[in-house]
Amino acid sequence: MISYGLLFFASLMIFFISQIIHFYLGTYNLSTMYISFCAGFILFIPLVSLVLHPLIVNKEGKSETFHFSALLANIGLVCVVQFLCFLIWMTDAIALYSLYVDQHSFLAKVFDIKTQSRGDMTFEFYCFNFILAWLFAMLSMVVGVLPCLIARLDNYGVVGDFVAAFSFAKRHKSLMCFYALLIASSVLVPLLYGKYLFLVIFPSVLAWVFTRLNKKYLESSVS
Known part of the structure; x- marks a missing residue:
């Protein structure tokens, strides 16, 4: 129950931050960029x-005591890498928005982005962000969620955990693509169109995907 409570609290924090960002983007007439921030939030799913992690079931079918210190190396590396990815993505998103959506926006002037007018490509911008959100969800699982999960179950070392995560993702490509689609949809669709539904849909989907990954990894290691 504590895990679910903390998950809801984390979801509430993401929702709160997203609404603040949405408000200020609207103030500067940049509401279209909101989807880019929503996609960027997916990069923090490993955190x-x-x-x-207290819900992880080991090979004996039992839940072990969670020791946070055992995962510090993995967690630190994942957080640094994904935070940098978030910053890089947001700078790229600003450039894309200024190039293809609003060539005369506040951001275009601040970053001195000049281009010939291509017309309003808002629809294409949204589609691109949805695809990026799916890729971010895949990246978050392979580079973030899985290595930490494997570290709890087998602990091959930092490099070994990442190798095992990539190997697992390669063997179960279709399943990983489906999970990534679920996660991306659980973030973007509620935040863009359902607002408060995010507080129900996102934690439910993430918890379900996490437990399924745990079960699938155990099945794969046994076979």
């Missing part, structure tokens, strides 16, 4: 998923 959020840590609260679910």
Whole structure:
């Protein structure tokens, strides 16, 4: 129950931050960029998923005591890499928005982005962000969630955990693509169109995907 409570709290924090960002983007007539921030939030899923680690079931079918110190190396590396990815993505998103959506926006002037007018490509911008959100969800699982999960179950070392995560993702490509689609949809669709539904849909989907990954990894290691 504590894990689910912490997951809801983390979801509430993401929702709160997203609404603040949405408000200020609207103030500067940049509401279209909101989807880019929503997609960027997906990169922090590995950090959020840590609260679910007490739910991990080992090969004996039992839940072990969660020792946070055992995962510090993995967590630190994942957080640094994904935070940098978030910053890089947001700078790229600003450039894309200024190039293809609003060539005369406040951001275009601040960053001195000049281009010939291509017309309003808002629809294409949204589609691009949805695809990026799916890729971010895949990246978050392979580079973030899985290595930390494997570290709890087998602990091959930092490099070994990442190798095992990539190997697992390669063997179960279709399943990983489906999970990534679920996660991306659980973030973007509620935040863009359902607002408060995010507080129900996102934690439910993330908890379900996490437990399924745990079960699938155990099945794969046994076979």
